[in-house]
Each structure stands twice: as structure tokens, then as C-alpha cells.
Amino acid sequence: MNAPDHKTWCRLHAWLALAFRVYIGGLFIYASIYKINYPAEFAETIASYQVVPYFLVNITAVVLPWIELITGTLLLAGIRPRAATAILGGLLVLFTLAIAWVLFQGVPIGCGCFHTIEDPISWKTLVRDLAWLAMTAYIFAHDRLFHLEEHFMMKLKEL
Amino acid sequence: MTADMESAAQPLFCRDADGDPSGALARRLFQLQTLNEASFELSRLASAQEIADSFLLTAMGALGAVQGFVLVMTAAGVRRALSIRGFPEAETAGLRDDPGRIMQTYCSGVKPGKPSPPSRPHILFAGKTSGPMLFPSGTVILVKWVMDDECGFVGLGPKIKEAYSGEDRDFLISLTATFQHFLGRAFFIEEIHRLNADLQSGYAELQDSLAASRRLGKELDRRVYHLRAVNDTVNELSGLLDSGELMQRFLLLSMGAVSAARGYLALFSQPGEQRRLVCRGMEEAVLAEASGSRISRLVTRMLFSGGQGGGSGGLRRGLAVDAEVLTQAGLPADMPGVWFVVDDSRFGFLGLGDRLTPAAFDPLECDFLLTATGAFTVFLRNAGLYEEKNRLIDNLAAQNRELQETLDCLTRSRQEVDVLKAAKQRITELVRCEMDRVGRVSVMDFVLILCVSLAIGILFNSANPSGVGLLPSSWSRPAIQAVDPSLARSRLDQGAAVVVDARPREFFEMKHIPGAVNLPLSLFDFVYGMEMADLDPAREVVVYGGNISRRYDDDVAALLIERGHSDVKVLSGGLDAWEKRGFPVTP
Known part of the structure; x- marks a missing residue:
């Protein structure tokens, strides 16, 4: 049995990246919905991490879910996907660091990733976030299928 | 007149009858009288034929001949006069039909247009002749003469009683001479008549010609008028x-x-x-x-x-x-x-x-x-x-105008095309630029996404019933008095102050100042009612528990002041400063 050639590998990577892209994009859109609706609770979550200065807590609670929603949507649709992936990756890095910090501090709080009331942060949470971060990196490296923007630009270029 | 002549001749004839026994004189007189009468008679006649007839009758009568002829011809053989008496018809055929032959035979010297020397009348022969002859066979005496281009013959048959005497011959010659004379006169008269007739016909022709020329003149005038009219017409139309x-x-x-x-x-x-x-x-x-x-x-x-x-x-x-x-x-x-x-x-x-x-x-x-x-x-x-x-010129001008308009239109279109081309170029460049950007990660994208999120978030939050205030509430109220940890400890030790831990319960349970009352912000009303309702409002309260993300101490202190506590202070530096001074915490 012959080993798959480079082209096949590339296609495999691209399709896998597309699957990750859909997953991560959908994940962030889902995560943003509740936080957008209840900014006060999310502000408490942020404050519980004790990472953000008190005067930035509320504004972060208001803006961060929208960043998640918009970048998730852009990633899912394939509009500026690399920029969206980068932002999402950056957010995941921040979240992972925050979780690591909380774990290191031993503060007994919930993650607050999707809802206010969740199980307290644990190593599993950190691993999960690291897995998502790896997916994001994979998307950044291999994603090239079904980019709405590229499709649109190709049409424009044909004109 | 004849009567006069006869009366004049009569006495002469009668007077000498006795003196002339042979009758020679009487014959002579008779001949003279005959000549005279003949002259007179012939003078009255104008035509050659009449003269010839009259002469022949006179000569035959005077000489007593029963047969005779007179022939006058021109040099060309044309008969001018012919008179025949007494000869049988058959014998005169030569005279009637063949004058040319007679001319050729007897007058060979006479040529037309070339007058031969005239010969007076002379006897060609007298008496019976033998052999063939062009003249009638009964001819006994023949007289010939030539004058100019004419030639004449007078022939007589035998006399009734006797032969011709010398006198008869002389008489005949004389009579012929007279005849010749009158014949010449008649020719002249005829010529004059002919000339006259010619003149008259010429005159008539002249008149005709004149009339014709007048007609032609009129015709010419009309034609000139017509041509002028045509000319005028052509000139005017041209x-x-x-x-x-x-x-x-x-x-x-x-x-x-x-x-x-x-x-x-x-x-x-x-x-x-x-x-x-x-x-x-x-x-x-x-x-x-x-x-x-x-x-x-x-x-x-x-x-x-x-x-x-x-x-x-x-x-x-x-x-x-x-x-x-x-x-x-x-x-x-x-x-x-x-x-x-x-x-x-x-x-x-x-x-x-x-x-x-x-x-x-x-x-x-x-x-x-x-x-x-x-x-x-x-x-x-x-x-x-x-x-x-x-x-065609108008058409051409119109076409020129249209062409000009078309050219203008084309120029405008070309300019538009140029503009469109430039726009296309620009758009293409933009697209290419955007295409390039799709694969890259640019700072602008980050800024854009952040700005959009910020704007939408703030807008949505302002409309959201469960929205939060964007600025900390501590910034909008008077600053709450702070107390140094050392001073606060001495007051606590003196029992003059109550310590309040404003943090959430989990943090309080992890570490807190001994004797402190846990009063979390989220449970303020409930805990206050349970634990601090009896507290003297004038008693000093020291609040601590702020961290980097939340000013719990400040917020709780503000609520306490709202509840009527007059001496509320915030622990300066919080729990960290307390611990740094080495003051006790539990557990």
C-alpha cells in the first residue's frame, strides 16, 4: 500500500482544518450568546479571576462576548479567516493563561466559559483550552477551503 | 391693191399684143406679173410651210406642171418645209421619210454649224433622168439652192403640153430665188417669233422666279423670326x-x-x-x-x-x-x-x-x-x-453633421471608456490587494474587529435591560476616608472599631482578619440585616477586601454610609498591607 502523497496530505489537512474551523467558530458563537445577554454575571466572572483592573471589568464584559461572536462568525463564514483565527487564538491564550493563573492561585471559581454556574476550574479545563488552542493553530496553518471572501473576490476578479 | 396692180399691167399687155407675135413679151410679162404676185402673196405669209405651199402652187400654175414638190432641210437633215402636189404617195416616201439621206447625197458639203458658201438656185437637172433617184420618179426639173446651213429642192413634173423651155427654167430659178428670199424672211420672222416667244417665256419665268424669290424671302423672314424665337427661348431658358x-x-x-x-x-x-x-x-x-x-x-x-x-x-x-x-x-x-x-x-x-x-x-x-x-x-x-x-450637397452636409456628432459621441464614449478603464484598473488593483490581504493577517483587521465589537457591545449594552454600567460606580461618589492598617489595628484592639470583610464568602473563608464580619456585596442586605442591624451607627467601621478587579471595600463602605453609619473607613492597602505589617489573619 502506497503512502499518500503530498497533495493528498494537503487536502486531508485542509478538510480537517475546515472541520476544526466549523467547530471552533460554532463554539465561540455559542459561548458568546449567554454572556451577551447577561453582562453583569459575566463581569462577576471576570472579576473573580482577579486579572483585569476593576475599571476595565465591565467594559470587558460588554465587549468580549461581541468579539467572540464576530470572530466566530467570520471564521465560520471564511471572511478574513486568518485574522479571525489569530484573534480567537489570542483569546484562547489569554483564557488559558487566566485559567493557569487561577489554578496556580488556587482560587475556587468556575470557569465562566459558557455559563455563570459551572464546575470550578480544574486541570481538565486547562487541557480542554489547550486542545482548542491547538485546533486554532491547526486552522491557522492549514485552513483554505470554502472561504466566502475568497470566493467573492474571485468573482470580482473575473469581472 | 391687187386690183391696182392688175389695172396697171393690163394696158401694157394689151398695147403690145401686136408687137409681140411669138408671145415672148406677153409670156415675159406674165412671168414678171407672176413673180410680182408671188412676191406679194409670199410677203403676206409668215410660215415656211405656207410659203412653200403657196410657192409650189404658184410655180406649178405659172409653168403648167401637174406635179411638184418643195423640200427645205437643215444641215442636220431636219426637214423645215415640205410641200408635195400631184405625185403618187409611194413615190414621195423618200421625201417624207428620209430627208437625211437626200441631204447626204445632194448636199454633202453642208455641215451643221459650219456654213458652206451659199449657192444661188440652180437647175440640178432638167428632163427625164434614168436610174434610181431619191426624188419622185416623175420629176423632170429639179432646182437646188444652199444658203447658210440650209439646203432646198424644188422639183416639178412634166408640163401638160410641152417641155420646159429656157425661159421656163429662168422663170423657175427667179421664182425659186423669190421663194428663197421669202423663205429666208419667213425664217427670220419665225426666228423673231421664236425669240419673242423665248423672251416672253423668259419674262414669265423671270416673273415666276421673282414671285418665288419673294415667297422665299417671306419664308426666310419667317424662318429668321422662328430661329430668333427659338434662340430667345433657348437663351431665356438657359x-x-x-x-x-x-x-x-x-x-x-x-x-x-x-x-x-x-x-x-x-x-x-x-x-x-x-x-x-x-x-x-x-x-x-x-x-x-x-x-x-x-x-x-x-x-x-x-x-x-x-x-x-x-x-x-x-x-x-x-x-x-x-x-x-x-x-x-x-x-x-x-x-x-x-x-x-x-x-x-x-x-x-x-x-x-x-x-x-x-x-x-x-x-x-x-x-x-x-x-x-x-x-x-x-x-x-x-x-x-x-x-x-x-x-446631394445638403445630404452631405447633414451626413457631415451626423458624422461630427458621431465623432463627438465617440470621443465622449472614448473618454468614458478611459474613465471606466481607469476605474476597472483601480477596482482590479483593489481586488488584487484585497485578495492578497485575505491570505494575510493585518493589524487593520484586528483593529476593525475590535472597534466593531466595542461599538456593537456598547450599543447593545445600552439597550439591554440587564446591562451594566461601563464605569466603576466608585468614580461617581465622594472618596471614602482611608485608615492606615496600624491605626486600624489599634482601634480594633481597643474595641472601638468593627472590621468588615467585603469579599465573597470563598475568599473570606480562605483568609481574613480575626473578628471581621463577612459582608459580601452580593449578599449585603441579607447579611447586614442579620449581623449588623443592631450596630451603633456612630461606631467606627473599617472595611477591607478590595482586589485588582473589584473595589468590594469601597462599594460596601458606600452602602454602609447609605445605611446611616457615620464613621466608615476603608483599610488602606487592604488585606495585603495588613499582612505585610505582620498583623494576624485567620486561619
Whole structure:
């Protein structure tokens, strides 16, 4: 049995990246919905991490879910996907660091990733976030299928 | 007069009767008298034939001959006079039929146009002759004479009683001489008569010629007038370039030339049967039936029938005067005129009526009409060409204008195309730039996404019923008095102050100042009611518990002040500063 050639590998990577892209994009859109609706609770979550200065807590609670929603949507649709992936990756890095910090501090709080009331942060949470971060990196490296923007630009270029 | 002569001769004859016993004198007298009478008689006669007849009778009577002839011929053998008496018919055939032969035989010296020397009358022979002879066989005495180019013979048959004597011969010669004389006179008279007749005929001819020349002169005058009219017409028409004016002028000139009071000129064009009509002295309605097709048929018939001045000889015009023909073509029958063909597609008819003379056109008028019509067709063609040229020039000008407009339009379009090209170029560049950007990660994208999120988030939060305030509430109220940890400890130790831990319960349970009351912000009302409702409002309260993310101490202190506590202070530096001073915490 012959080993798959480079082209096949590339296609495999691209399709896998597309699957990750859909997953991560959908994940962030889902995560943003509740936080957008209840900014006060999310502000408490942020404050519980004790990472953000008190005067930035509320504004972060208001803006961060929208960043998640918009970048998730852009990633899912394939509009500026690399920029969206980068932002999402950056957010995941921040979240992972925050979780690591909380774990290191031993503060007994919930993650607050999707809802206010969740199980307290644990190593599993950190691993999960690291897995998502790896997916994001994979998307950044291999994603090239079904980019709405590229499709649109190709049409424009044909004109 | 004769009576006088006889009375004069009588005494002489009678007186000498006795003195002349042989009768010689009497015979002599008789002969003289005869000569005289003959002279007298012959002098009254003018014609040569009459003179010859009279002479022959006189000579035969005087000499007593029963047969005789007289023949006078010209040198060419033409008989001038012939008189025959007493000879049988058969014997005179030579005299009647063959004078040339006689001339050749007896007068060979006489040639026409070359007068021979004249010979007086002389006896050619006397007495019976033997052998063949051109003259009648009974001829006994023959006298011949030649004068100028004439030759004459007098022949007599035998006398009744005796033979011819010498006197008889002399008498005959004398008588012949007289005859010759009168014959010559008669010839002169005849010549004079002939000349006179010639003169008269010449005069008559002259008169005829004169009359003819007068007629010719008149004819010439008319022809000159006609030619002048044609010339004037041609000159007048030659300056006109407008076909309508040309038609008007030609009609007027034609009417003037043939003295017509009414006239029309119709011009037809084959395609579409267009008709142009010019009328003078009549209504156009008269020509309502004259359609192009009917006139066309007339013209075609005339062209191929070769009528008067018709299509023969290359002429494409002619007269049409027959009333029936005109009626068939729908034209007024009383207005004859000229049909003409201008070119392949145009033809027409010139009709003229109410002329001063009701007769048909005379040849000059016909000639004028045909010539003038010929000139008219030429000028009409020229006018048509001129108008066509003007039309073409106008067309050309219009086309030029259109071309100019098209060029302007093209120029504008080209400019637009250039602009569009530039726009396309720009768009293409933008697209290429954007395409490039799709694969890259740019700071602008981050900024854009952040800004959009910020704007939407703030807007949504302001509309959200469960929205939060964006700025910390501590910034909008008076600063709460702070207390140094050392001072706070001394006050606690003195029992003068109550310590309140404002943090959430989990943090309180992890670490807190001994004796502190846990009063979390989220459970403030509930815990306050349970644990601090009895507290003296004037008692000093020291609040701590702020961290980097939340000013719990500040918020709780503000609520306490709201509840009426007058001496509320915030622990300066919080729990960290407390611990740093080495003050006790639990657990």
C-alpha cells in the first residue's frame, strides 16, 4: 500500500482544518450568546479571576462576548479567516493563561466559559483550552477551503 | 391693191399684143406679173410651210406642171418645209421619210454649224433622168439652192403640153430665188417669233422666279423670326436652374410662339406617379384625368409609332394633335401639343389651346415647338441635375453633421471608456490587494474587529435591560476616608472599631482578619440585616477586601454610609498591607 502523497496530505489537512474551523467558530458563537445577554454575571466572572483592573471589568464584559461572536462568525463564514483565527487564538491564550493563573492561585471559581454556574476550574479545563488552542493553530496553518471572501473576490476578479 | 396692180399691167399687155407675135413679151410679162404676185402673196405669209405651199402652187400654175414638190432641210437633215402636189404617195416616201439621206447625197458639203458658201438656185437637172433617184420618179426639173446651213429642192413634173423651155427654167430659178428670199424672211420672222416667244417665256419665268424669290424671302423672314424665337427661348431658358420656374417660363414662351391663350405643362415621374403641373389660362381640374400611366402609354405609343417628329432619329419628343389620342390619354382634346421624354423616368406633355388661328400647327410652329421642347428637356435635365447636386450637397452636409456628432459621441464614449478603464484598473488593483490581504493577517483587521465589537457591545449594552454600567460606580461618589492598617489595628484592639470583610464568602473563608464580619456585596442586605442591624451607627467601621478587579471595600463602605453609619473607613492597602505589617489573619 502506497503512502499518500503530498497533495493528498494537503487536502486531508485542509478538510480537517475546515472541520476544526466549523467547530471552533460554532463554539465561540455559542459561548458568546449567554454572556451577551447577561453582562453583569459575566463581569462577576471576570472579576473573580482577579486579572483585569476593576475599571476595565465591565467594559470587558460588554465587549468580549461581541468579539467572540464576530470572530466566530467570520471564521465560520471564511471572511478574513486568518485574522479571525489569530484573534480567537489570542483569546484562547489569554483564557488559558487566566485559567493557569487561577489554578496556580488556587482560587475556587468556575470557569465562566459558557455559563455563570459551572464546575470550578480544574486541570481538565486547562487541557480542554489547550486542545482548542491547538485546533486554532491547526486552522491557522492549514485552513483554505470554502472561504466566502475568497470566493467573492474571485468573482470580482473575473469581472 | 391687187386690183391696182392688175389695172396697171393690163394696158401694157394689151398695147403690145401686136408687137409681140411669138408671145415672148406677153409670156415675159406674165412671168414678171407672176413673180410680182408671188412676191406679194409670199410677203403676206409668215410660215415656211405656207410659203412653200403657196410657192409650189404658184410655180406649178405659172409653168403648167401637174406635179411638184418643195423640200427645205437643215444641215442636220431636219426637214423645215415640205410641200408635195400631184405625185403618187409611194413615190414621195423618200421625201417624207428620209430627208437625211437626200441631204447626204445632194448636199454633202453642208455641215451643221459650219456654213458652206451659199449657192444661188440652180437647175440640178432638167428632163427625164434614168436610174434610181431619191426624188419622185416623175420629176423632170429639179432646182437646188444652199444658203447658210440650209439646203432646198424644188422639183416639178412634166408640163401638160410641152417641155420646159429656157425661159421656163429662168422663170423657175427667179421664182425659186423669190421663194428663197421669202423663205429666208419667213425664217427670220419665225426666228423673231421664236425669240419673242423665248423672251416672253423668259419674262414669265423671270416673273415666276421673282414671285418665288419673294415667297422665299417671306419664308426666310419667317424662318429668321422662328430661329430668333427659338434662340430667345433657348437663351431665356438657359439661365434658369429651378425646374418649376423653368416650366413656367417655357410654357409662357411656347404659348407666345404659337399664339395660344391657354396652355399647360405636365411633368410626370415614373416611380410613384408624381405629377408636376403648370397651367396658364385654365384650371388644373381639367387635367384631373391625366395620370402618369396614361401619359406613359401615350408616350410609349408615340415613341414606337414614329409619328410626326416622333422617336425616330433619336428624338424623344413629338407632336400629338389627334383628338382621339389626346382623349385616350385623359388630356383635353382641343389642346394639341408636344409630348417629350426628359430621361428614363421622367416624361411630360405640353398642351396648347385657344390659338388665334384655329388651324393646326404649321411646319415652322411644329419645328419651333419640337426644337424648344428639345432645349427645354435639356435644361430640365440640367435643372434636375443641379437640384440633385444641391440635394446631394445638403445630404452631405447633414451626413457631415451626423458624422461630427458621431465623432463627438465617440470621443465622449472614448473618454468614458478611459474613465471606466481607469476605474476597472483601480477596482482590479483593489481586488488584487484585497485578495492578497485575505491570505494575510493585518493589524487593520484586528483593529476593525475590535472597534466593531466595542461599538456593537456598547450599543447593545445600552439597550439591554440587564446591562451594566461601563464605569466603576466608585468614580461617581465622594472618596471614602482611608485608615492606615496600624491605626486600624489599634482601634480594633481597643474595641472601638468593627472590621468588615467585603469579599465573597470563598475568599473570606480562605483568609481574613480575626473578628471581621463577612459582608459580601452580593449578599449585603441579607447579611447586614442579620449581623449588623443592631450596630451603633456612630461606631467606627473599617472595611477591607478590595482586589485588582473589584473595589468590594469601597462599594460596601458606600452602602454602609447609605445605611446611616457615620464613621466608615476603608483599610488602606487592604488585606495585603495588613499582612505585610505582620498583623494576624485567620486561619
